[in-house]
Amino acid sequence: MSEVIRKATMARDASPLLSIVSTERKNEALHRMADSLLKHASSLIDANAADLARGRESGLSASLLDRLALNMKRIEAMAEGLRLIAGLPDPIGETLQRFSRPNGLNIEKVRVPLGVIGIVYEARPNVTVDAAGLCFKTGNTVVLRGGSAAMESNKRIVEILHEVLASLELPVGAVQLIESSDRASVDEMLRLNGLIDVLIPRGGASLIQNVVKNATVPVIETGAGICHTYIDQSARPDMARDIAINAKVQRPSVCNSMETLLVHADYAARELPALAAALRAQQVELRGCSRTLELIPDMKAASDEDWDTEYNDYILNVRVVDSLDEAMAHIREHGTKHSECIVTENDDNALRFLNEVDAAAVYHNASTRFTDGFEFGFGAEIGISTQKLHARGPMGLPELTSYKYKIAGSGQIRG
């Protein structure tokens, strides 16, 4: 039996046990996990040092090494994350609906865990703690398959969590880490129908696409964001400028940052040169459509491919459009249904944009950067779903649950 099947089976077998643990015991365990991470911080930093040494040898980039590195401050943040999760309401057991049928059946729709969640992610050890904590709070057992670069750190983290679970007589099988760094172990996870209920990939586009394309287990797709800001004819120039700059440069590397700016022709004629200058002052490289280039000749032309590129960088496409409809058509063609914004003083246009643009989050006069579980007040986030099945947009605790129907009868049979 392979490691993946063995550990997924342990997670599956722990699932009914964990699903009925009380909120109080789960919260106690989360606080104890936080305590224990801090208590064992030095051994965790040692394990991490081994990963870092291996990473340096194998030539990991400085930015990847930075994501991989743990220090006291980061361990404190991980522990604090677990305490925050403990403080959130437990969705499990909530009655979503209750109704009776004419034949006397009493039907209750109740929130339950999804079961076994598989998380496939890259080399950030904080994801190990975060995902384990979110799944644990929602009564889900979890099979973690992190990047091999963080393996020693992840192993130490999971050891620490297991010690806590064992000491509280909670099912240790609830948190499983795949230690094989073989790519085949990921492929195996993706097809474990019957053992894994849901897969959530977290990481870059190629990791996510590999999961989406090869999984037979249901997947929640997260992350890809080609987000647009459309500045309408009537937009206030100061607001439009602030929103565009914020959406592009406040943190360009994340999925809810803007990749393409759409500008109404009338507005562009008046304001685009100043706006372009303001963006360039923030080190943003602009790539324009032909009409943009007419207004601002010293600009690179955007290629066909550029409109479909998630730069995650200080690069922005700019296109001049003649109407709201043309802007929405562009978004329909090139967007990833993540976050889209209109800046306008025209309420009819705002309403049309909010109603007709098909995206997880549609904004009127606010930066797309707000699409985030914490900014929405969910208190936690396992990712931002860009699909429409199950969960859409920022996923908090309730998005990690399913439901079932409990039916109480008195001998009813179907006629």
Place this chain on the structure above:
Amino acid sequence: MSEVIRKATMARDASPLLSIVSTERKNEALHRMADSLLKHASSLIDANAADLARGRESGLSASLLDRLALNMKRIEAMAEGLRLIAGLPDPIGETLQRFSRPNGLNIEKVRVPLGVIGIVYEARPNVTVDAAGLCFKTGNTVVLRGGSAAMESNKRIVEILHEVLASLELPVGAVQLIESSDRASVDEMLRLNGLIDVLIPRGGASLIQNVVKNATVPVIETGAGICHTYIDQSARPDMARDIAINAKVQRPSVCNSMETLLVHADYAARELPALAAALRAQQVELRGCSRTLELIPDMKAASDEDWDTEYNDYILNVRVVDSLDEAMAHIREHGTKHSECIVTENDDNALRFLNEVDAAAVYHNASTRFTDGFEFGFGAEIGISTQKLHARGPMGLPELTSYKYKIAGSGQIRG
């Protein structure tokens, strides 16, 4: 461009148009579709006759020919189905949640269509009408890929629906039928990420497994049902008998019928011979575990495979267990998380069973045959989901929707 891509693109392009059509106009269209099916019944019966003739030539079984056949009564039932859908509440546009953030952002979570739904199904023309009606009411456009045996009937049905849509100036692209009977057209649909949002397979196990195993588009898995009834120590014999017989024989061919009966050893010693006789009197073939065979020697032994078989027939496995825990372990190992029942007078055991068994519908003292959208009072059903992502159990109109967040700001940017 292939037929599948061309038609899925039409469905995708019709999606934003259909998503904002008012409830009144959708209901009017549904009633007009019903009228039009009746008005054109004779041409529909002619088209169906061509399918039937082809089916007889190619040697379709009598039961498949019966499922394929249309007559006035069945066309009236299809029309009535559309009128029932028109009478149901429209979930689209419903505000699910509304909240404000300290920074002044107003966030509204609103129900929206899933977008483009792909339905892959077999040779029952009523599914064409039913699926088109359910998707239309929920603002979803649909790409239908029915069995080739029903192609002439399906083409005529979709022609009739298109005439109605065109006459009401509604987007005709909303209902698309794939006419290629090539298996490759199904495979193509399964991987149309970006054009199809969700796939729902409807049909036998092999059709569903083909979709689950090969789709990269998110799937709602429906239908597989290995359902158990557990008769506990304290069950009332008359109730246990009635429920067991109903769950097995009221309609053995469907997914919510029982395949395996689990019986507590004490109860079995007292009551199993009489219960077995009652089931056999209903023409049920019994296959027993070794302990069952000790009590009732003239019975075929159940093979290892039998416990994992959905017979959909007058065959039933019988196993004697020593405890509730053993029964639940059996269900965990062999069930498909569809519908499971305990018959008991012991409330503690009932509560444990309802809480701990992981299935879409868990019953205390009622037949598993009630897992059904109509029996639950949903007024309609597109299938019974056996997965935990998105929808679980009978899926009515709300299960054909997603949601989005509409955010109204006044220039907020993220700090």
